[in-house]
Amino acid sequence: MSRNVPRKAVVAAGVAALAMGVAACGGSSTSSNAGSSGTSGGTNAAASTKLPTVTLMVGGIDKQIYLPYQLAQGLGYYKKYGVNVKLSTEQNGGVGAEDAVASGQVNMAGAWYVHTIEFQDAGKDVIDVVQLSGAPGEREMCATGSSVTSAAQWKGKSVGVTDLGSGTDDLTRYLAAQAHMTTKDFNRVGVGAGSTFVAAIQHHKIVCGMTSQPTVIALEKQHAAYSAIDLASTTGAEKALGGTYPAAGVLANADWVASHKDTVQKVVDALVATMHYIATHSATDIADHMPPAFVSNGVVTRADYITALTQDKGQFLPDGLMPANGPQTVLGTLKFVGKLKHPDTIDLSKTYTNEFATQANSVVGSS
Secondary structure, eight states, rough: OOOOOOOOOOOHHHHHHGGGOOOOOEEEEEEOOOOOOOOHHHHHHHHHHTTTTTEEEETTTTTGGGGHHHHHHTTTTTHTTOOEEEEEEEETSSOOOHHHHHHHHHSEEEEEEEHHHHHHHHOEEEEEEOOOOOOOOEEEEEEOOOOOSSSSGHHHHHHEEEETTSHHHHHHHHHHHTTOOOOSEEEEEEOOOOOOHHHHTTTOOEEEEEETTTTHHHHHHTSEEEEEEEESHHHHHHHHHHSOOOOOOEEEEEEHHHHHHHHHHHHHHHHHHHHHHHHOOOHHHHHHSSSSHHHHSSSHHHHHHHHHHHHHHHGGGGOOOOOTHHHHHHHHHHTTOOOOSSGGGGGGGBOOOHHHHHHHHHHHHHH
């Protein structure tokens, strides 16, 4: 395969969304078939069983940075393109999506591209088969009254990340390193997202923390915190990180991809069609196809959800293709913080493929 052509309790995902504290890179799974194309009855159920089935765990399915996976379900695109996708999500304190796919617990993971580089460094062959975002979709939120505007002011303070070792942790360490600080100069605290993140700010457990929508708008509406560093937009990411930073994608073991090419193509077709939809529709249209509990709950109202999505929708890529210089930017951040054991042996061409997204764009464009 050419990899560089031109990343346990079962309940409904809508119920899982109420927790809103799902970790971006750490947590046990909660299964979901919410919004599964609206199929019902014996005929449709029988038809769906004839389709290939794929298990896909998402690193926080209720977060806006990860909305394409569930939106594809709500739009009925997985079934339209010939695959039955069983979605699940992480919960705080358990197995992360990227680890679940690497260990074979699930077929695919909705997780950040950066993990493919980390896995290669550890001797594991995990690749990104479609890239959904060109920016982390995160913001560094600092407590109102703290007057913090840059990482240089974190010294001696506690700073929140989703979980230690997560993508937000990597980025936090990078921002600190740019300010000539090491992890000895400040304290990193895993605070999750949603209600747990909000509580950490309100109870002064952290002075700043990295999180995404809709947690961001919930904090702003409560006047509890403000956005000090923008990693949500491609422009903001380029300014802070020195280039395009591909984040959310679909990861899978390379050997599984090689032996299930037809199935992988169907999943990618559905997600590329979803990216086209996101690029050509309003936040309101998108919200209409998401589970109600994702859009309106104890943390955020529907109106706030739509406002937040309108603000940060630009992070999503319209075609599922890996940005040309994105992998190098991600590798550069990992090298800068000294996270890799063998940084000079990384082969970026083996961490992702545009093969499926290229084909998907021709299919989706003609359908």
